[in-house]
Structures are given as structure tokens and as C-alpha cells.
Amino acid sequence: MSLGVRFGLFLAALSCVYLVSGVDRNNFKTCEQSSFCRRCRKVEPGKTPYKLLNTVEVRETDLSGELFNQDTGVAYILRLTGLADNTYRVWINEKNPLHPRFEATFALQSDPVPKKIKLIEQTAEYIVVGTDHTKAKLFFNPFRIDFYRGEQLVLSANARGLMRFEHIRTKPEPKPEGEEGEKPAETNPEFPGDGADSDPGAWEENFKSHHDSKPYGPEAVALDFSFIGAENVYGVPEHAGSFALKSTKKSDPYRLYNLDVFEYEIDDFMSLYGAIPVVFGHGKESGTSGVYWQNAAETWVDITSSADNNVVESIVNFVSGSAKKPQVDAHFISESGLIDAFFMLGPSPLDAFRQYTRLTGSAPLPQMFSLGYHQCRWNYNDQDDVRQVAENFDKYDLPMDVMWLDIEYTDGKKYFTWDTRKFSQPLEMVHNLTEKGRKLVVIIDPHIKRDQNYFLHNDATNLGYYVKHRDGKDYEGWCWPGATSYIDMFDPKVRQYYIEQYNLDKFTGTTNDVYIWNDMNEPSVFNGPEVTMPKDLIHYENWEHRDIHNINGMMFTSATHEALFRRSGGSLRPFVLTRSFFAGSQRYGAMWTGDNTGEWNHLRISYPMCLSLAVSGFSFCGADIGGFFKNPDNELFIRWNQAAAWLPFMRQHSHIETKRREPWVFGDNTLGIVRETLKRRYAYLPLWYTLFREHEISGIPVIRPIWAHYPTESAAFTIDDEILVGDSLLVRPVLEPGLTEVSVYFPGEGKITWYNIDTMQPYKQPGAVSVPVTMERIPVYQRSGSIVPKKNRSRRSTVAMKNDPYTLMVIADDDGSATGTLYIDDESSFEYRHGKYLYIRFTLTGYKLTSNFMDKLATYDTKSWLERIDIANPPKNIKSAQLTSKTLGIVELEAKYNTRNNVLTVRKPGVNMGEEWSIELIH
Missing domain, CATH: 2.60.40.1180 (Golgi alpha-mannosidase II)
Structure with missing residues (x-):
């Protein structure tokens, strides 16, 4: 393919992705277009085929037993573990899987702390284990687990009978011609199966022009959770919607699949850039409890409530005789992986938030500068532009701590390089900032330009560091540089190589006062399915991209964090900003709400979005002041600055086609108001800093x-x-x-x-x-x-x-x-x-x-x-x-x-x- 043709394709992809106003919903799947979501959502309540054999074994800190699917004859291993701080873990996997399933343990800060449990009661119908303050009651047939705080039932798993665990199977042989009406020879008449094979998307699936080969076939997992007494549930970010999650009874579920969705719509359940599969239920009488669903594959979450008049479906209410008690149900559906769920029993909101961060970690105390004001746009033109903007902050008596550079500072979108014409003296530029107590942040994206004059591409090609097709060839997609490939951060050798690129002797022109912004790390692939990477690509240890997609961005952020730590000899706290994230990403940096728009409704949604993230462990949140797209008027610009001054991360950022956005361009009156707003932010920095340290210690959210x-x-x-x-x-x-x-x-x-x-x-x-x-x-x-x-x-x-x-x-x-x-x-x-x-x-x-x-x-x-x-x-x-x-x-x-x-x-x-x-x- 000629370079001209390739560049033309790139421009076409770019126009489809970034230059069309508004979200093109046709680029993104609905549940009905996703075969595993479609299958799992059709499971009928109250008809679960799963039973727990009563041969369970109770050990010091856990209970283990065998689950059996009475429809398929497949056996599963169940392990319930008692953990410190009113928490339980339930882990379920096939007893004899044909191949391993991915476990998203990267999300945990360390192995969870076990706690002794004891056998409390056992009958022919159930077994009860627990501690002095909590207990878990496991019903054998039909299988269900109820969790109690004292004698109060607060959480239940599989109460509605929506559990589904699609066993890994060999692909059915095509039926011989003329035998379409006969049953496959391998079908066991005693176990009719789960019906997954008959779904048209079970073994291969098409979306628009993209084909997913799905070599392992259907392997979805799903489980429902009932929050007894809860009036609302919260969490499962990232979505541009209300903080209290809405019922999905008449809509698509909430989707967790990290995607590049620019100029996103608000009050919507569509996926955005990050995915944290945790949900908290809260009620006036019931207190707070939570469930963390540890799965990095594409996930959909249905929310239903007793307010939906679905009491008939609520088996828990029927069994417990509490039909008038409020209840909210969450149904988690993931494409692959296994069931690994943590149950956090509160009782208070702060208890539940702490229990979650005890698992996935809290944010480490950031440097003070990162809590100040950040000035960014795509892009400052050159080093003189950077100098002039920074000097104008002094001229107009505006506090500012960080100047940012987007992708145009590089040599042709090749990361770890500088444009030698526009940024010919990067060290001088950095020193000009640091002399006045300021820092520089530069962007490093995960896509690597396929250019034979680029050292990183040559190394990745020669050393086999790229994510690959199933045939072993390097995957090639399209992003800002044009033809790009993507290094595989799950490979320890690749991770080590990537970390070394941040060393000061390699990334020349940088110092310890230069920090990093990881963008586009969902990953964004302009010509890929749903603007991301195909699911059947292969990562380290033969994991498919479908297994690890939602944790991919976190792997880059964690490596960047480690790189900055090593760069300073372990003396300075790193600062990293990420767009894509997963549970546990809070351990490595800050995030922002992505490519928003300069409109009032996008200002409004920034608060519920950051609240949702804060209770889900990720306090260090902000939104682009003024909106990334479009041009705010004076009033919106003022109000956005005033609101942003009370979010943990405060940065102004805008698109390359917007007007300049520095405060002085809006006139003296607006300048004066923004000046006082920024000074107020700085006056309260001792409080912000104290709250971040207390968050690090306790895990309690900052906001x-x-x-x-x-x-x-x-x-x-x-x-x-x-x-x-x-x-x-x-x-x-x-x-x-x-x-x-x-x-x-x-x-x-x-x-x-x-x-x-x-x-x-x-x-x-x-x-x-x-x-x-x-x-x-x-x-x-x-x-x-x-x-x-x-x-x-x-x-x-x-x-x-x-x-x-x-x-x-x-x-x-x-x-x-x-x-x-x-x-x-x-x-x-x-x-x-x-x-x-x-x-x-x-x-x-x-x-x-x-x-x-x-x-x-x-x-x-x-x-x-x-x-x-x-x-x-x-x-x-x-x-x-x-x-x-x-x-x-x-x-x-x-x-x-x-x-x-x-x-x-x-x-x-x-x-x-x-x-x-x-x-x-x-x-």
C-alpha cells in the first residue's frame, strides 16, 4: 500500500473519530449487539440450574465446595474466604477448564488479609459460616449466598437466580449436509446444555466491518447481587450520568468497556474511558454495603429496584418475608474471566469505602504542586509560547503550578522525542519554569509510530514487543501518528524496557521536574472495532485482548509511575495523569473525565462523575475546565473555574481548534473573578493536602x-x-x-x-x-x-x-x-x-x-x-x-x-x- 493511500485512510479514520461533532452511536455496541450480554440478560429469574453439593469443607479462613450445573453437567469449584474488616471473597471457576481463565489480580494492592471463620450452623438445606459480627449463609439447592451483618441480611448473591458460568468447550463440528435437523452427536441427553452454542455470536461475531474470531467460543460469567434495604446504589464508573445509579429495566445496562468516546453525551449508560466494577448500596435503615466484581473483560451491569415493581422477581424478599423493604439488585455480566467477587458489609458508608480501598489501595500522597492549578491545551505552539504563557500568569497575578504539552511537542508523534524546530531547547524551557517553582507535564501515549527511523518502533519490532495477531504477526492500527502498533505491557520484558525509556539519559530534554500524562490508553485505535483494539489479539502468556481490555490502561499508568519513581532514585513522588483506568488505578496517579464539551450540561455532570469515582477509590479526579471541545462564554468559563476549584484535580485543557483559553483573554472582569477563584484554591491547599494524606492512611474519599x-x-x-x-x-x-x-x-x-x-x-x-x-x-x-x-x-x-x-x-x-x-x-x-x-x-x-x-x-x-x-x-x-x-x-x-x-x-x-x-x- 502506498504512503499516500495509507495517509488517506488515516485521515478518513481521523475524521470519523475526532472531527465529527457529537457521539456517533453507530460506532459502539448495544447489549443486543453483544452476544454474551444478550445471552446472559435473557436468563430467567428464579430458575437457576446451579446447586452447591453439601460436601463442603470449612477450614481456618475459608470454605470450599463444588458447584454443579444441572443443565450442563459441568462442575465448578467454589471458595468463600473470610477477610479482614467485614469483608468476604467468593471465587468460582470450572473444576476442569480446557484452558486457564484470566484473573485481574493486578487490581489488588496485595494479597487480601484473611480472617478466621468458624462453622456456625449446618443443615440439609444450608451451611452458615462467619465471625463474631458477620456471617455468610450458603444454600445448597438452589445455590444462593446471603450475607449478614449481625442478624441483619444486607447482601445476597444469586438470589434472583441469574448466575451464568459458560464452561469452556470445543467448537462444535459443522453438521453434515442434510442433517441440519439432527442433534450433534456429542450432546448428552441427560444434560441439554446452556444454549450458548446456538447464539449466532457465540463462536464468531461481526460488528460493522470488524470480525471477532472468538476462538474459545462462549465463556461469559454473570451473577446477580441484591442489596437488601438499599434505597439507591452508586459506583460502576465511568459514566456521564447521575451519581445514584438509575434503573436499566427499560434501557441498556451500564457498560464497562474502556473506550475513546469524545464529546460524550450525558445522562447516558454508555462506556467511557475507565471501568471500576464496584457498586455500593445504601439505605437509611440498612446502612452501606458493597460488591467489587474483579473482572477485566467487557462488563455490563443491570440495575433494578423494588421501585420498579419487580417484587415478583425478587426472590430474597419472598424468602425473607420482607416484601415491603426497599431493595436494589445489580446484575454483573462479563464476557470472559471467572467469578471473583468481594462483599463489603459496612456498616457505615465510610466503612464500606475503606473496605474497598483496603483491597485495591488508596492514592499515595501526591506532591503539593499537583494540587495546584494546571494550564494545558492541545497544543502550545513552541517553547516561546510556553514561556510567554507562564510569564503572563505572573503578569496577571495568577497562581499556576504546571504547564502541559500535548502531542505536538514530539518529533512527528514519536514519543520520547522532541520537535527539534519548535522545542529545540527543552531543558532551557524546563529550567525557565522550575526557576519560578513550576513544573512541566508532557504526554506519552501507548501507540507507537511505525517508522523505520524511530528507535522505539525498531526495538519493539526486533524484540517482539508488540501485541500480535493470532498468526504471530504484529498488530497494526491507526492513531495520531498514522500507522501504529502497541507494545504489550503485560510482558515483564516489555514493561522493563518501557520503564527505562523515561530515564533522563534516554528521554533527553527532561529532568525530575517533568511529569507524565498517559492518554489514549484504553487503547484508542481509530480504525479498530469501537475505536479500540480487536478482542482476538494476543498478549503475553497467550491472553486474548478480550480478557484484559479494561486493565490495559492501568498497566501503562503503573509502569509510568514506577518509571518516574526509579528516575529520581526513589526520592520523589511521581505524578501521572491517566485517561483509562481500572480498579486499583488510584495507586498510580490522577485521572480526568476525558473529552468533554464547553456546555453547561458537561459542567453539571463533572460533579456526579467525580463523586462516583471518589467512592470507587479514585479521589484524584477533575474535568477539563471550560470543556475540551467548543468555546465557553465568559459566564460558563467563570462558573467552571469556580466549580473546578473544589475538585481534587484542577486543570484547564482544550482542543487544538478552540480559541485560546488563558484567563486574561476573557477580559478584565472575568480575569479578576478567576484570579480570586484560583487564590481561594491555593488558600485551601493545606486542607486538600491533609485530606489526601488521610485518604492514603484510611482510604476514605477526599470528596x-x-x-x-x-x-x-x-x-x-x-x-x-x-x-x-x-x-x-x-x-x-x-x-x-x-x-x-x-x-x-x-x-x-x-x-x-x-x-x-x-x-x-x-x-x-x-x-x-x-x-x-x-x-x-x-x-x-x-x-x-x-x-x-x-x-x-x-x-x-x-x-x-x-x-x-x-x-x-x-x-x-x-x-x-x-x-x-x-x-x-x-x-x-x-x-x-x-x-x-x-x-x-x-x-x-x-x-x-x-x-x-x-x-x-x-x-x-x-x-x-x-x-x-x-x-x-x-x-x-x-x-x-x-x-x-x-x-x-x-x-x-x-x-x-x-x-x-x-x-x-x-x-x-x-x-x-x-x-x-x-x-x-x-x-
């Missing part, structure tokens, strides 16, 4: 839904236009144009007062309240009884802020009490893991405010000191204050009321944050 802390307030269960930042701040962005007021839901049932952080106006009325808004601010409130650390001095970057003094914003509750925490370290290295940090608890009790170390063995020599204390709802008649510390002794301090907002200010205590102290309020 949270309201019901995470107010689990009995049913009115909050479906709210997703507000978030809690930690447990202290309540944020309600403005998500529609032209508004002068918005409805804010204040939780706490009147026992908590919420204070506007700008005016200190208190709101104690519980429930939804209409509050006024201006263009300059969005409603943000601090909870009574909390203490929030801040840094109020305006700087150009987080590096410049490092030694700045702290302000404590204290809001006393009705009893005159408040508490808060602050975490301090060097903000960049791993020394904190060796005890080099301060973890401080502040406590106000009546007339005394104290600072005490929560970890007495940790030490860190900080230059920061306490500059100011503001106390809202303060005690009356305070005349002065008295500081007591080891270094300063006893110091008299000025204390003064602001009569306008009833805030008591104690100025310049001057004590170093590295020592314990107390301040007495004198009246």
Missing part, C-alpha cells in the same frame, strides 16, 4: 457525597450537585446560566450550623434552602465544630508557599467546641514514610485552643508558623489571649471581635507549627 456523613437523611441520597470536601466544607457550584439564587441542601437535621466562608453568615435551617449567588462567588460553607487550616498569602506557586504561615479558621459548635487536623511534610519526597512529618490535631474546648501531635514519634523541621486564628461563633466577652509553648513560653496576644460577622481574631501568635502549644482565651 464525599452528603450521605457519607449523614447516612440517615434520605433527602440527600440522590443529591449530586453538592459535595463535601472532607467533612468540614460543603460546596454547591452554580451549574446553570443566569442564576441569582440556587437551592442548597444543608445536612445535619438542625443540629449543625453551616457558615458561609465569605460572610460567615450561619445557616442552621436543615434541608433545602434558597440562597443568593453573585457572579463573584459560589456557595461554600464550613461546618460548625470544625477547624480548617489555610494559607492566605498570595503566591505564584505552591513552591513559593511552602514556608508561609498558617491561618486557622475555627467555627465553634453550640457547645463551644471544634476540632481539625493539619498534615505537614516537605511536600515532594518520600521522607514522610520515614517519620519526617507533622500530623497535628487542633482542639477548641470552651476557652482553650490546643495543638497536639497525633503521632508523637514523627518529626519535621518546618519554617511555617501560626499567623492568625479566626473563631466564628466565639465565646463572649473575650479581652485577650495567652499563648503557651515550650519555645516562646507565655505570650500575651491581641484578641479582637469583628462585629460585622461575629468573628474573634487572634493575631500573630507567632508560634512555629513544629511544636505543641495552647492558647487560652481570656475573658
